[in-house]
Amino acid sequence: MRSYSFLVNPASGGGAAPDAVVPVARLLREAGATVDVTYSPGPRATDDLVTAAVARGDVVVSVGGDGMLSHLAGAVSEAGGVLGVLPAGRGNDFARMLGLPGEPEAIARILLETPERPVDLLRLTAPGQPSRLVAGSVYSGVDARAAEIVDAMRWTPKKLQYPVAAVRAILTYSPGRFRVSVDGEGREYAAATVVVANSGYYGKGMHVAPDAAVDDGLLDVVVVEAASRSALVRSFPKIYDGSHVALEQVHVLRGTRVEVAADGVRPIAVGGDGEPLGTLPGLGSEPSVVELVPGALRVIA
Numbered sequence: 001m002r003s004y005s006f007l008v009n010p011a012s013g014g015g016a017a018p019d020a021v022v023p024v025a026r027l028l029r030e031a032g033a034t035v036d037v038t039y040s041p042g043p044r045a046t047d048d049l050v051t052a053a054v055a056r057g058d059v060v061v062s063v064g065g066d067g068m069l070s071h072l073a074g075a076v077s078e079a080g081g082v083l084g085v086l087p088a089g090r091g092n093d094f095a096r097m098l099g100l101p102g103e104p105e106a107i108a109r110i111l112l113e114t115p116e117r118p119v120d121l122l123r124l125t126a127p128g129q130p131s132r133l134v135a136g137s138v139y140s141g142v143d144a145r146a147a148e149i150v151d152a153m154r155w156t157p158k159k160l161q162y163p164v165a166a167v168r169a170i171l172t173y174s175p176g177r178f179r180v181s182v183d184g185e186g187r188e189y190a191a192a193t194v195v196v197a198n199s200g201y202y203g204k205g206m207h208v209a210p211d212a213a214v215d216d217g218l219l220d221v222v223v224v225e226a227a228s229r230s231a232l233v234r235s236f237p238k239i240y241d242g243s244h245v246a247l248e249q250v251h252v253l254r255g256t257r258v259e260v261a262a263d264g265v266r267p268i269a270v271g272g273d274g275e276p277l278g279t280l281p282g283l284g285s286e287p288s289v290v291e292l293v294p295g296a297l298r299v300i301a
Contacts, residue, residue, distance in 0.1 A: 009064030054081030065089015074133030175226030210242030
């Protein structure tokens with residue numbers, strides 16, 4: 001019988017995460033499992049909680065969205081533990097990629113019965129900053145701006161937040177000049193966005209990298225070349241079924257090490273799994289590097 005340490009981000013899902021954990025924890029306890037529930041006191045303290053939980057032999061369960069999951073994935077990986085997932089955020093894209101359901105009974109059954117499996121992670125290293133592990137994707141350009149807009153939304157209905165933010169970001173974007181190198185093969189693009197994906201999904205169900213898999217040992221790099229704002233808005237719905245990759249201005253590259261730098265009218269924002277990660281270095285600087293870390297995390301899914 002497994003034991004579990006649930007780490008809850010109380011702000012996830014607009015405050016829905018604390019309610020989401022109650023029925024799952026109850027079902028696990030009824031099955032005879034030991035369950036501890038802690039509300040996240042912040043990233044540094046959360047890392048200490050992960051270390052202690054792994055030392056006890058607990059499965060660490062992320063209760064929240066992609067940002068919470070990504071942070072815990074890195075911490076659990078580095079501690080040598082096992083991660084469980086209770087999706088309770090706005091996007092839940094990594095859980096979607098893993099095929100996880102949202103119903104409490106189904107989640108409890110998976111946590112109790114499903115074997116763990118290894119999945120890949122990404123390691124982002126930006127000049128002058130410590131590296132960090134990311135679960136789903138690292139993105140820069142218009143999609144990072146869209147994520148910033150989502151974070152500032154308070155009254156927009158949840159189902160509309162990502163589509164509204166994406167359109168707003170497109171309507172105000174300025175293309176950048178990106179240099180993208182995949183496994184040593186480099187090229188420059190005038191682009192709206194560059195995504196380095198481990199998971200195929202981001203932005204609450206956008207299938208940005210339809211051929212990506214979290215256990216294939218490869219990164220999918222999606223480059224969307226600059227186009228008019230109206231053309232980008234018209235083509236935007238295609239991202240939900242992955243058909244955007246057939247467009248002439250979309251390039252998909254694959255590899256294990258990606259270097260990215262860019263110049264723009266303003267510094268070009270970078271994000272990862274819904275969290276802001278600063279800006280890209282300019283073309284005259286050392287690039288940011290995203291590397292695949294194969295089989296870095298054991299997850300129950």
